[in-house]
Amino acid sequence: MFGFxxxxxxxxxxxxxxxxxxxxxxxxxxxxxxxxxxPRPRQRQAGGPRKTVAVEDLVACGTCGAYVPAVGARGCGRAGCPYPG
Ligand SMILES: [Zn+2]
Structure with a gap:
């Protein structure tokens, strides 16, 4: 008999x-x-406070060390910065 x-x-x-x-x-x-x-559960409501921005994922730029949002990151302008700016 096989066990698996x-x-x-x-x-x-x-x-x-x-x-x-x-x-x-x-x-x-x-x-x-x-x-x-x-009562409605947590839901996106137009005009409501956007608290989700504060907990947005941040990634550190490998060149300058600045923390930028993982989505829609803007570069710092330094040479070698991996993000567009
Ligand atoms: Zn950078």
Whole structure:
């Protein structure tokens, strides 16, 4: 008897798929529109405070050492700076 049989592999894959489906189901529940008057979960609202900017991922420039946002980074203008500026 092999300890790692095909049936065990299939069972493992089935468990992983089940977990994935459950997580997607939970995500759909939280994203579903709520009845009027009910408190809304955290959602992007136009004109609201953009607090997400403060926690934006920062990467250090290898040339100048300045910390720039990982997305839409602007260079420092020094020679060899990997970011456009
Ligand atoms: Zn730089």
């Amino acid at each position: 049989s095909l049936s065990k592999l299939l069972a493992l894959v089935g468990i992983l798929v089940a977990v994935w489906v459950i997580f997607r189901w939970i995500g759909r529940l939280t994203a579903a529109p709520r009845p009027e008057g009910a």
